[in-house]
Amino acid sequence: MATAGTTDTGAIDPIGALANSARDRGLWLHVDAAWGGALLLSQKYRDRLEGLERADSVTLDFHKHFFQTISCGAFLLRDTAHFDLMRTHADYLNPVEDDRDGFPNLVAKSLQTTRRFDALKLWMSLRSIGTTRYAELIDQAIDLANAVAKRIEESSSFELVSRSQLSSVLFRVHRPLCGADWDALHSHLAQILLDRGIANLGVTRSAGRIALKMTLLNSRTILADIDILLATIDMLADVYLMELG
Incomplete structure (x- = not known):
């Protein structure tokens, strides 16, 4: 198989x-x-x-x-x-x-x-x-995922977990020298984004650690939208860590 x-x-x-x-x-x-x-x-x-x-x-x-x-x-x-x-x-x-x-x-x-x-x-x-427009939509989604992966790689706030061959991106928040419960942090981020109607990110595991997953299929989503989402996640992570003391 x-x-x-x-x-x-x-x-x-x-x-x-x-x-x-x-x-x-x-x-x-x-x-x-x-x-x-x-x-x-x-x-x-x-x-x-x-x-x-x-x-x-x-x-x-x-x-x-x-x-x-x-x-x-x-x-x-x-x-x-x-x-x-x-x-x-x-x-x-x-x-x-x-x-x-x-x-x-x-x-x-x-x-x-x-x-x-x-x-x-x-x-x-x-x-x-038609198949031509279908192809454009599929390529657009994968192109966007590639651009998002590049954004995450270039950011000091995030860690790219997996670069997909399709239109999903796995990533984690990155905070060096921080002893927080990272699994709890990422589960919290996914839940609060959903509760506030901001985004619906998947939660999965890679190498035994929880990661967030974006699946990019909406043809109206552009890279600027993802930039705003990443900035929001970055801010929410800081708030969560501050509350932990």
Whole structure:
């Protein structure tokens, strides 16, 4: 199995090399591209998915970088004949008369048997803005994440934890020679930002320590907005540390 975009760091495995290894060993290669699969539309970053076309199966979550509401996902197979492996016959679900009479039976299209038409919103988005505009939105988000990571690297107030290959950035507040409980500090910062309606930052762990995570998907967000957010976090961290004495 390969991953095209881990949830926290946005890391992408070398899919081409893993495809070679799977082929040489006669193994099935599945690629979890739930987060990073949207790079297929990108003109600047799609090379990060080199080898994806050689996967035996791929998962995509369109409610991530395709900007759809939950839920909207897909499971893709290179050889469609393998979909037959999930077929089962039950007289009450798919009577032979349906096939004989040409009645469309959607039960054979999903393991869930009954489901909403989640593909409709993706179809409408593609029809409305097209793949070119989609690519621009994806590239814009990743470009912004790269710019934010550079801002954090250049700041003495913050520490960059992980530079993502997608549009998320992991970072921590940096205060040298301070004996504060850093996990408590970062949890406090995320909560107060949420409570005040300023931002919704993720809280995760890297190397055993809590870090904050920005996921940048709103096409209206610009670097100036992030500069204001970082300044706010910097100020809130100072207030928290002062209150600790």
